[in-house]
Amino acid sequence: MSLQIYNTETRQKETFKPIVPGKVGIYVCGVTVYDYCHIGHARVMVVFDTVVRHMRARGLEVKYVRNITDIDDKIINRAFENQESVQSLTERFIKAMHEDETALNILRPDIEPKATDFIPEIQQLVNTLIEKGHAYAAPNGDVYFKVKSFESYGRLSGKKQEDLEAGARVEINPNKQDPMDFVLWKASKENEPAWDSAWGQGRPGWHIECSAMSGSCIGERLDIHGGGMDLQFPHHENEIAQSECAHGEHYVNTWMHVGFVRVDNEKMSKSLNNFFTIREVLKDYHPEVIRYFLLSSHYRSPLNYTIENLDIAKTNLARLYTALQAAEPGLVAENTDFEAKFNEAMDDDFNTPQAMAVLFELVKEVNKTQQPGLVALLQSLANRLGLLTETPQSFFKSQVGQTDGLTDDAIEALIVERTQARADKNWARSDEIRDELLAKGVELLDGKEGTSWRRS
Template identity: 70%
Template sequence: MSLQIYNTETRQKETFKPIHDNEVGIYVCGVTVYDYCHIGHARVMVVFDTVVRHLRALGYNVTYVRNITDIDDKIIKRALENGESIQSLTGRFIDAMHEDEAAMNVLRPDIEPLATEHMQDIESMISTLIEKGHAYPAENGDVYFNVKSDEDYGRLSGKNIDDLESGARVEVNEVKKDPLDFVLWKASKENEPAWSSPWGEGRPGWHIECSAMSTKCLGNHFDIHGGGMDLSFPHHENEIAQSECATGEHYVNTWMHCGFVRVDDEKMSKSLGNFFTIREVLKLYHPEVIRYFLLASHYRSPVNYSEDNLEVAKSSVSRLYSALESFTPEQLTAAEEGTNYEVEFNDAMNDDFNTPQAMAVLFELAKEVNKTKSETLGGLLKKLANQIGLLEQDATVFFKSQPSQSDLTDDAIQSLIDERAEARKNKDFARSDQIRDELLAQGIELLDSPQGTTWRKV
């Protein structure tokens, strides 16, 4: 089947047709870098990494752009609190973000624009909006977008301007012509970074950054725009308004949004104390377990972060790796061709990136690999799983790299295995069992076979 994608704007699945043959431009709203990335960021990273992988597997030449917001109210506040420069703060957390995504096997975007490096593009778009009557400078040095100048405002979220206006909070802001108008340029304040502009010293509003960077990198009209569901309004709604009013062209063909991450069925938030960074979770679970967990629910559905669900993910990934455990990496280089497994896997991914169904195909294939011990079917299992970023390691490496409560080194574990082998040779089965039980208590499982004893972390 051809690729079908659910378009948030039209609220239906549509057959994907790129603007230019075989070329796909995709822009995803990235992270505001003032702290470590959390599990909600991880979902957006993993989902769109998987989308890009599948598009490339279909043969498309993809240009993947994911921006970094490196100037923002939260960034300024955190830098002042820390007594450090904004560049130092954002640089540190950009490096941390790259470390986190690499750990989860998230491929780097082709282009990763920084807001602070696109001030000229931002200024140019704001100037165009003013010239066309869609924006106005205020007396205080701010510049605002005139929402009512855009007849189509609200089409992404389905919100009506009259309803928005009647529900708007009364703001003490005499410089805005209308409560719905939003800021494009903020006049500088004390202790804040500022850039020169025709409207005075200041910095851009958040929404205009993405419009300027996306059109700069991909053109005025491109294929796919994505992000978390929380961004659909007002951020993405405002992006559409700014971009189309500035360029006069249709902005994006397909809008994709990820569902929320919940924690034990509650919304994740720092105030509730249920907020988890990626690196905190990586101390407890293997990166592929986290990736599997994030893909086990359809990307448009909410995903519930809980210890139980992560343990299920750990068991599931272990089952897939177990099917490959008896093969060497060299035996898995060739993949069986022309099977129904590959057809069903790709059909699932072509159905709006249905990763839960694609994973179900992987488990059926794993059963067949266990049954037949076929190297080419094992190669196919690895190949298909790799298309969604799973089964990237050798099985033996995976099982030995699980986070555990044990602080034993590999050499120390092997020493105990050797001692146990000697005890068994001497028929000291009490000591043999004691070593096995002591290791198991530390999360180290011993596996005996005619070829000897191996171990894995559980």
């Protein structure tokens, strides 16, 4: 089966055909770094990390670019509130973002451009749009894009220009020639970061950053452009307008958008106090549990964040790790129905829930036959989802849970005592230690090579 991807622009699944056979250029809108990454950011990062892993496993050469917005109103305002420089703030949160990525086993993009490193390219793109009659410099030093100069504006989001125009009239801006126009270059206020330009001291608007960075890092045409569902309008709509007016050709072949994360079926937001950062969730759940949870729904569907759903993910992931204990992995079993079904699921618009269902079919066979080749295949296929990257013993020991403050050393000491009790045929004490540990969230696993344990 050839790779099928749902294209937001055409609203249908399409057979994916790279611009250059065998090579793929992917650009994903990244984080505006003024705070810690939240679970919605994590979903976008994990989804596209999984997309890239699968494409590479299927033999495609992928160039993956995900930008960082390091200049923005929110960043400037937060730096002012904190009484620190913009650079200090952004560097701190970029470092935090990378720590969160590492925890969730997210591979770094091939290129991670920052907006402030592409000021000349941004200015050149703005200048091109002015020269072609698609943009104009306002008296206050701002530069605006003429929305009505691009006839197909609204095609990605399905919005009609007349409806947009009616909504835009609410916001009166005397510097705009038309209420629908959006800013490409912003005149800087006093004490704000600024760069010299032909239009005066200023800084880039948000939308123009991505057109400049994607064009510089990949090219004027992209195979895939992705991001969160919330970026469809106006951000991605504006990117299309800028890029196509500047370069005169179709900007993106396939648009991919990741669904919202909801909390107890409500939209996640700070105002509702249901906003969770990645590092907050990591305090209570193993990173792979979080990753499993984020992939448990199809990427285009809403994902409901609840403790119950995280606990289900924890239980299911434990089943996969338990199967790895069935036998020592050998050479990966090749050309199996399991691998074919897994690839079929992932080739169908990256259907991770169906791919996970195949893993559990494989678990049943592993538990029945304990074939080393199937154990290795289970781990290999799960690795494509960024899962089963630890040994079972390491995973179970590192589970976050209620263990009443028991350290690893304390657990090991009780296991030594229990082993001696069993040697002395003191079955009562042996059972007492097992029950004591189980009550504190530690499960003992007796095997031929001794007793191992895991936090339950």
